[in-house]
Amino acid sequence: MLKNKSNNRIRYSFEDIIGESQLITQIKELAARIGTSNSTVLITGESGTGKELFAQAIHGLSSRKNHSFVAVNCAAIPHELFESEVFGYEAGAFSGAKKEGKPGKIELAQNGTLFLDEISELPYQVQGKLLRVLQEREVERLGGTGSKNVDIRIIAATNRDLKSLVQEGKFRQDLFYRLYVFELKIPSLRQRKEDILPLAYHFINYLNDQIAQNVKYMSPELQEWLLSHDWPGNVRELRAFIERGMNLVEGDTLTIENSFLFSAFDATAHKTVEEEGTFAVSLEEAVTKAEIGAIQRALKESNGDRTKAAQILNIHLASLYRKMAKYKLK
Ligand SMILES: Nc1ncnc2c1ncn2[C@@H]1O[C@H](COP(=O)(O)OP(=O)(O)OP(=O)(O)O)[C@@H](O)[C@H]1O
Ligand SMILES: [Mg+2]
The missing domain is CATH 1.10.8.60 (Helicase, Ruva Protein; domain 3)
Structure with a gap:
């Protein structure tokens, strides 16, 4: 159930993005320029427009390309499991936890890219914790005592209007601005x-x-x-x-x-x-x-x-x- 496409390899590169329209060409050019930078990217667009395709292509162009591309579908993980999945946990953190503990997606993406798909569905309390990871560049596992340095690039995607979710108080404004460095708007077909x-x-x-x-x-x-x-x-x-x-x-x-x-x-x-x-x-x-x-x-x-x-x-x-x-x- 929790195999959220985390096979850590990318399947698509820029050559796989088909389309010669002016709109898609412009977006491809912009994405290629963003790709080589290390900045956070927010990919927006309707469902099925190719947001994940672009995320993978951007990773493939970056200096992180030989490291993992770890995809987390925020809509697919049950709330109660979210923190342990994303931040990991130490031995004995909770009942039912693995004896030896488990690294979270953030740790698995070390030196690579963490793709947060459907970011609008990130549970509110996790938003704050994620923001701390991005600011401090460290992650602490659940039940852990120490923290580890993290070096990851975040690419987030959403088909919802994050700005209005911020206005409705459903998405943290501080996290929004942290993610909203580059916005890549994928046009509808x-x-x-x-x-x-x-x-x-x-x-x-x-x-x-x-x-x-x-x-x-x-x-x-x-x-x-x-x-x-x-x-x-x-x-x-x-x-x-x-x-x-x-x-x-x-x-x-x-x-x-x-x-x-x-x-x-x-x-x-x-x-x-x-x-x-x-x-x-x-x-x-x-x-x-x-x-x-x-x-x-x-x-x-x-x-x-x-x-x-x-x-x-x-x-x-x-x-x-x-x-x-x-x-x-x-
Ligand atoms: N420009 C393109 N060229 C070739 N294939 C494409 C292109 N855009 C999208 N696809 C294909 O369309 C399908 C949907 O793309 P993708 O999963 O990236 O969409 P998405 O924007 O992430 O959708 P959702 O918001 O529903 O998650 C995939 O099979 C993808 O390979
Ligand atoms: Mg998608």
Whole structure:
């Protein structure tokens, strides 16, 4: 439960940040300049815009790159465990503690970078303690008697407006100013529509390798739809959308139906495979089963009305007929 992505290695560098729009180019340039400094960085932006990607890239550019990148997701750690996770504890600090004690994330990030993701969720009492670490450059474990020097760089990220949380008294102002040295504002995907198609092709190429597909094109309707969608979930949503389509596509062209059919019935597909008691079933078989199940349910729900069924499935009527013929469904 507490494996908060702390494998201490980075997976992404600046080359992995796709996008040539003016907005993303400017942010990349700014991030590259910040990267070489040792200052604290606050990365802001909507969910799924690539904040963690930037955090890793900045670490990879810094003089700390050969040391750990330790990620702490502040929203994922239960409050009562927060202090011991982040500050560590000495032997016998509390009941249930490990006999030999345990270093906290701060110690694990020594000489490297501590990435505090979703910093807005940092419990209030921990905010004060963290501020002390940043000011004194020392950390004391729970139940400890002495403190250790720390040399870490902090990169924090949030998709909430920290300033208004400060105004509401939910986030300490002194900590806010300590973090707010450089702010890197990652623009939403809808603000940089030029990046949508390059990102989509990037994910297609990646998935071609991963799941042995050979997609080279996107249909004009799909491209148009991608460009007109608002992407509230930003790049993460785009990636998931493309991934769904890539699991269903046949041939070298990704179409809009590919992504939509699977989206509504994702959970059913998993269930079918799991009920079989085996994961050795090929992807194609699993997808076929999911499609058949989805179509049958839609037909049942619409009392055999195919137009309605196609609406439920969010596909064109023609494509419903094609699939029914293919699977010999009535
Ligand atoms: N510019 C980009 N190029 C390539 N991949 C990207 C880009 N931006 C985001 N991604 C991918 O999108 C997904 C979401 O990115 P990330 O986890 O960094 O978002 P986030 O801003 O931290 O979101 P959240 O606020 O929800 O934590 C990841 O799979 C990431 O690799
Ligand atoms: Mg994130």
